[in-house]
Amino acid sequence: MSNRTTIGRTGLNVFKIGLGAGSVGNQMMYPNVTEETGKQLVKTALDQGINFIDTAYLYGLGRSEELIGEIIKERGGRDRLVISTKASPDFKFVDGVMEIDNSRPALRQAVEDSLARLQTDYLDVYFLHFPNTKTPLAEVAGTLAELKQAGKIKAIGVSNVTFDQLLEFNTDGHLDILQVQYSLLVREAEAEIIPYCLDNQISIIPFYPLADGLLAGKYTKNDTFNDMSRMNNPLFHGEAFLDNLYRVERLKAFALKKEVETAQVALAWLLTRPGVDIIIPGAKRPDQIESNIRTLDVHLSENEIHQINEMFGMKP
Numbered sequence: 001m002s003n004r005t006t007i008g009r010t011g012l013n014v015f016k017i018g019l020g021a022g023s024v025g026n027q028m029m030y031p032n033v034t035e036e037t038g039k040q041l042v043k044t045a046l047d048q049g050i051n052f053i054d055t056a057y058l059y060g061l062g063r064s065e066e067l068i069g070e071i072i073k074e075r076g077g078r079d080r081l082v083i084s085t086k087a088s089p090d091f092k093f094v095d096g097v098m099e100i101d102n103s104r105p106a107l108r109q110a111v112e113d114s115l116a117r118l119q120t121d122y123l124d125v126y127f128l129h130f131p132n133t134k135t136p137l138a139e140v141a142g143t144l145a146e147l148k149q150a151g152k153i154k155a156i157g158v159s160n161v162t163f164d165q166l167l168e169f170n171t172d173g174h175l176d177i178l179q180v181q182y183s184l185l186v187r188e189a190e191a192e193i194i195p196y197c198l199d200n201q202i203s204i205i206p207f208y209p210l211a212d213g214l215l216a217g218k219y220t221k222n223d224t225f226n227d228m229s230r231m232n233n234p235l236f237h238g239e240a241f242l243d244n245l246y247r248v249e250r251l252k253a254f255a256l257k258k259e260v261e262t263a264q265v266a267l268a269w270l271l272t273r274p275g276v277d278i279i280i281p282g283a284k285r286p287d288q289i290e291s292n293i294r295t296l297d298v299h300l301s302e303n304e305i306h307q308i309n310e311m312f313g314m315k316p
């Protein structure tokens, strides 16, 4: 089986495992990951043949993009890379409520800023990171379509939308890729969002493919977390956390028997799902990237997929 694929209708040819660069240059969210480690993660990914890197303005308020830009500049070969980033112009919290400016001028400026930080003249995938209540989503999609027309971006994406918001964003059929939370532990997107994407040739890139590390099987009920991501993630709290650990224990036993790593089974399962062409697991250490790439050697039979679905108490 080939390790490369084309992302849906975008024509973008990628290695099936990308790098989720959420921890790169993002000490605000991940205080334990230094900039040097972040750069090492990107370099390891590129050395291992990964050519899709997913970042966002929000990851360190531009710092993740800057570090990735420096590495691309140093190494060259921009045309072999697929760079995905996300817009959240003027992101701030006001009285605990997230505010962003998704207006046409703000998005046009945000693209220019990302291009400058990434030291490139086009973005392969550009996502609207979050909707807001002020700018209608069909209007946002129209702005991104203009940017695509102008050659600034190659594919249009959106993330963190409900099903209704997805429909609104895609009023004029501009959407190429959806980024949605999707893993063995979070399968809500299967109800309406994924069937709609399949019907409308919209590709799906799951975020939190390892449920923020939970599906790697190394955490216990005694672990505590100091990163903003897990402190805000309901999967890591209370009864839900204990429930999740119980399911992951079963996945661990399955992986042990198959002589592969637990994270690899979780990722291999995701790659079997309709509409998912590529996955973008994140990492805190280079060896995690190397291990995640070896997912491509893990084959799951129909019967094994069925067993895994049962472990997670979902319909097959």
Ligand SMILES: NC(=O)c1ccc[n+]([C@@H]2O[C@H](COP(=O)([O-])OP(=O)(O)OC[C@H]3O[C@@H](n4cnc5c(N)ncnc54)[C@H](OP(=O)(O)O)[C@@H]3O)[C@@H](O)[C@H]2O)c1
Pocket: 019, 020, 021, 022, 023, 054, 055, 129, 159, 160, 179, 180, 206, 207, 208, 209, 210, 211, 212, 213, 214, 216, 218, 263, 280, 281, 282, 283, 284, 285, 287, 288, 289, 291, 292
């Ligand atoms: N659109 C959005 O709003 C949105 C939201 C979230 C994420 N994203 C994107 O999706 C990407 C992936 O999500 P994520 O990085 O947050 O979470 P994830 O991929 O579900 O989990 C990544 C974490 O799991 C652990 N891990 C990874 N590989 C491992 C391995 N082989 N063995 C053991 N542990 C391993 C590491 O954390 P520890 O070592 O600390 O356990 C790593 O940081 C992000 O990087 C970002 O690009 C997008």
